[in-house]
Amino acid sequence: MAEAGSNAPATRDAPWPVGLMSEKIAAWIDRLGQVWIEGEITQWQLRGGHVYGKLKDLGQDATVSFTVWRSVAQRLTSDFAQGDRVVALVKPNFWVKGGSLTVQVFELSHVGLGELLERLERLRRQLQAEGLFDAGRKRALPFLPGLIGLVTGRDSDAEKDVIRNATLRWPGVRFKIHYAAVQGDRAAGEVAAGIEALDRDPEVEVIVVARGGGDFQNLLPFSDERVVRAAASAGTPLVSAIGHEADRPLLDDVADLRASTPTDAAKRVVPDVGEELAGLDQARARMSARLGQLLAHETDRVTQLRGRPVLAQPERIVDERAEELVRWVARGTELADRAIEDRARSLVETRACLGALSPQATLQRGYAIAQLMGPDGAPDEVLRDPVDAPEGTRIRLSLSGGRLDASSAGSPAES
Incomplete structure (x- = not known):
C-alpha cells in the first residue's frame, strides 16, 4: 500500500497511517494553547517530584488527566489533595505514542472563598432580577x-x-x-x-x-x-x-x-x-357559652313580652275589635238601605218619564198608528198621508187595545 502524503486526504485506497493521524490530532490540540479550567481533583499522586492526577468537571461526567512537572510543583504555595476544588492554567497535550490526552499544569490554586462568594452574588442578583425571590410567588403550605x-x-x-x-x-x-x-x-x-x-x-x-x-x-x-x-x-x-x-x-x-x-x-x-384538640375544646366551649347567652337573652325577651298588659289579658284585643266590627256592620247596613232607597226612588222617576214619552200613552188618548202592509203581509212603513193609501190598500192600525187590519175606502176627504 502506498504511503499517503501528509496533506493528501485519507481514502479507502490511500488511508493515513495511525502516526499521521495522531500527529495531526496533536497539532490541532497544540493550537489551543494555554487555557484556564476549573474542576475537582479526584486523583493526586506524587512520584519522583512530579504530580500525576485527574481533574473532574463540577457539573457533568467529564474527567481529564493532568501532569504537574517538578519545576511547577516546587512553586506551589498550597497543599492539594483529592476532593479539592481548583482553578488551573493548563496546556492540552496529545501523546502520539500512547494515543492519550493529558494536560500540563503551569499554575494551580484553590478556588478562593472570595471568588465563590462573588459567583453566588452574581447568581443571586440574576435570580432576583428574574423574580424568583418575590414574596408573591410564595405559596401557603397545606394545613x-x-x-x-x-x-x-x-x-x-x-x-x-x-x-x-x-x-x-x-x-x-x-x-x-x-x-x-x-x-x-x-x-x-x-x-x-x-x-x-x-x-x-x-x-x-x-x-x-x-x-x-x-x-x-x-x-x-x-x-x-x-x-x-x-x-x-x-x-x-x-x-x-x-x-x-x-x-x-x-x-x-x-x-x-x-x-x-x-x-x-x-x-x-x-x-x-x-394543640388542635385543645383548640377544638376551646372552640366548643365558646360555642356553648355563646348559645347559652343567646338562649338566655331570647328567654328574657319572651318573658318581657308575656308580662305586657296586652298579653296579660289578650281577650281585651278580641273585645275591642268585636265592638268595632259591630259598629262597622251597622254602618254598612245603614249605608246599604239608604242606597237601595235612593235607587228605588230614581227608578220610579225614570219609569214616569218613560211612560210620559211612550207612544202607548198617545194611543191611550184615542190616537192610532197606521202602517202600510208589505207584499209579504207584514206591516211596513207608517202611513202619514192619505194619498199614499189608494182604495183597497191594506193597512194595519195599532190602537191602545191592540191591532187590526183594514182596507182604505177611496179618495181622501178634503180637509
Whole structure:
C-alpha cells in the first residue's frame, strides 16, 4: 500500500497511517494553547517530584488527566489533595505514542472563598432580577398534608429529626423519601432530581429539603443553580431546612418557606395534634357559652313580652275589635238601605218619564198608528198621508187595545 502524503486526504485506497493521524490530532490540540479550567481533583499522586492526577468537571461526567512537572510543583504555595476544588492554567497535550490526552499544569490554586462568594452574588442578583425571590410567588403550605416528600441524606440526622418530630406532632403523618448526596460534586444533581421526582408525584402535597447544617463549602450544592431552578419550577410547596443561620443558601430564598432547622421544618409542616384538640375544646366551649347567652337573652325577651298588659289579658284585643266590627256592620247596613232607597226612588222617576214619552200613552188618548202592509203581509212603513193609501190598500192600525187590519175606502176627504 502506498504511503499517503501528509496533506493528501485519507481514502479507502490511500488511508493515513495511525502516526499521521495522531500527529495531526496533536497539532490541532497544540493550537489551543494555554487555557484556564476549573474542576475537582479526584486523583493526586506524587512520584519522583512530579504530580500525576485527574481533574473532574463540577457539573457533568467529564474527567481529564493532568501532569504537574517538578519545576511547577516546587512553586506551589498550597497543599492539594483529592476532593479539592481548583482553578488551573493548563496546556492540552496529545501523546502520539500512547494515543492519550493529558494536560500540563503551569499554575494551580484553590478556588478562593472570595471568588465563590462573588459567583453566588452574581447568581443571586440574576435570580432576583428574574423574580424568583418575590414574596408573591410564595405559596401557603397545606394545613395537614396527606403525604410529605423529603429530600435528604440516607440515614442522616436531618432525616431522623424531621420524621421523629413530625410523627410526635401528628402520629398519622406519611413520608415519601428521596435520598440524595447532600455534599460533594454529586449533591446538586441528586437534590435537583429528588425535587423534580417528588414534584411529579400527585400524592405529595409538600416537599422538604433537609440537611443538618455544615460549613460554607458543604452547603454550596444548595446554592447551585440547578437546585434553585428545580425548586422554583416545582408546583408543590417547598420547605428549605438546611439548618445553617450564618450561611444562607440560595435555596432558602426561592423556597416557599425557610425553616431554621429540620426540627423547625417538622413543626412548620404538620400541626400539633394536642394543640388542635385543645383548640377544638376551646372552640366548643365558646360555642356553648355563646348559645347559652343567646338562649338566655331570647328567654328574657319572651318573658318581657308575656308580662305586657296586652298579653296579660289578650281577650281585651278580641273585645275591642268585636265592638268595632259591630259598629262597622251597622254602618254598612245603614249605608246599604239608604242606597237601595235612593235607587228605588230614581227608578220610579225614570219609569214616569218613560211612560210620559211612550207612544202607548198617545194611543191611550184615542190616537192610532197606521202602517202600510208589505207584499209579504207584514206591516211596513207608517202611513202619514192619505194619498199614499189608494182604495183597497191594506193597512194595519195599532190602537191602545191592540191591532187590526183594514182596507182604505177611496179618495181622501178634503180637509
